[in-house]
Amino acid sequence: ERLTNQIAAGEVVERPASVVKELIENAIDANSTQINILLEEAGLKKIQVIDNGTGISPEDAESAFKRHATSKIHSRDDLFRIRTLGFRGEALPSIASVSEITFETATENASQGTYLYLKGGKIEENQPSVLRQGTKIIVENLFYNTPARLKYVKTLQTELAHIGDIVNRLALSHPNVAFYLVHEGNQMLSTSGNGDLKQTMAGIYGVQTAKKMREIQAQDLDFKIHGYVTLPEVTRATRNYLSTIVNGRYIKNFALNKAIVNGYGSKLMVGRFPIAVIEIEMDPLLVDVNVHPTKQEVRLSKEQELTTLLSKTINERLREENL
Ligand code: ADP
Numbered sequence: 001e002r003l004t005n006q007i008a009a010g011e012v013v014e015r016p017a018s019v020v021k022e023l024i025e026n027a028i029d030a031n032s033t034q035i036n037i038l039l040e041e042a043g044l045k046k047i048q049v050i051d052n053g054t055g056i057s058p059e060d061a062e063s064a065f066k067r068h069a070t071s072k073i074h075s076r077d078d079l080f081r082i083r084t085l086g087f088r089g090e091a092l093p094s095i096a097s098v099s100e101i102t103f104e105t106a107t108e109n110a111s112q113g114t115y116l117y118l119k120g121g122k123i124e125e126n127q128p129s130v131l132r133q134g135t136k137i138i139v140e141n142l143f144y145n146t147p148a149r150l151k152y153v154k155t156l157q158t159e160l161a162h163i164g165d166i167v168n169r170l171a172l173s174h175p176n177v178a179f180y181l182v183h184e185g186n187q188m189l190s191t192s193g194n195g196d197l198k199q200t201m202a203g204i205y206g207v208q209t210a211k212k213m214r215e216i217q218a219q220d221l222d223f224k225i226h227g228y229v230t231l232p233e234v235t236r237a238t239r240n241y242l243s244t245i246v247n248g249r250y251i252k253n254f255a256l257n258k259a260i261v262n263g264y265g266s267k268l269m270v271g272r273f274p275i276a277v278i279e280i281e282m283d284p285l286l287v288d289v290n291v292h293p294t295k296q297e298v299r300l301s302k303e304q305e306l307t308t309l310l311s312k313t314i315n316e317r318l319r320e321e322n323l
Pocket residue numbers: 022026027030051053054055056064065069070071072085086087088089090091092093134135
């Protein structure tokens with residue numbers, strides 16, 4: 001069991017940013033409206049995530065660290081209309097198998113919460129904790145028992161950049177959640193959580209940049225598109241500023257990124273990319289999130305129809321600006 005978890009960890013927990021991603025996704029799935037993330041040494045020494053979500057009852061707290069103990073899928077049918085970010089029940093046992101974890105959780109109105117301490121995936125302490133609704137998880141000394149994995153970790157600066165990137169995208173895909181990210185006392189990100197995508201973008205890319213972005217909107221029988229794109233003169237040298245969100249889930253999809261760029265036609269300078277945040281709503285049956293354990297790559301049915309609609313929408317919006 002513990003070996004299986006360590007092997008699974010190799011797929012789910014590539015680097016500190018993967019841990020941050022899984023913990024935040026759990027907080028979001030628990031209906032949190034405020035998520036605070038505190039880091040030390042780019043997460044290698046310490047990752048602390050505090051949420052105000054539903055919490056877990058004392059009876060169920062330990063089972064959260066058992067393999068495939070997801071509370072989110074109840075039937076085979078559920079697999080085909082996944083709305084939660086997690087569903088494999090792999091993240092917590094995988095992370096626990098390669099770190100030390102302090103876990104405190106309490107449900108609303110519970111007379112007491114639960115405190116767990118785990119090392120290398122083994123539960124070493126289980127005690128009642130003082131009442132407080134939500135969950136606080138501290139992951140320390142990541143990869144302490146898997147030196148091979150530790151060797152693949154890059155410089156702290158690189159790892160921190162990966163964390164910043166993933167938290168940005170999770171914040172963009174959840175404008176109704178207030179995110180607060182701090183690394184060794186330095187605030188990296190703070191979003192209001194008031195539900196407004198444009199304000200969330202301002203919290204991430206800066207007020208000036210957000211002001212220069214244009215809203216796009218389109219709909220056909222299968223897809224609903226809404227988002228913001230920069231004018232061609234406000235561009236970046238990397239693709240990292242292209243964010244695509246399908247049914248509330250941030251995804252990586254090469255074809256969609258290409259469709260955004262294509263929408264600019266020849267107006268973009270070679271090698272430059274716009275900043276774009278695109279929300280897409282579609283029938284969950286058209287989305288296959290079961291492609292990869294990290295659930296970032298998804299397969300989309302009718303992808304061609306969607307990319308054509310997206311390019312066309314951006315193109316027409318820019319033309320309205322006489323570009
Ligand atoms: P998954 O998210 O795929 O279900 P995880 O291993 O990430 O699997 O989490 C296991 C279970 O622990 C979840 O299904 C959920 O019931 C519970 N859980 C984890 N984190 C939280 C949290 N922050 N708040 C409430 N419940 C949580």
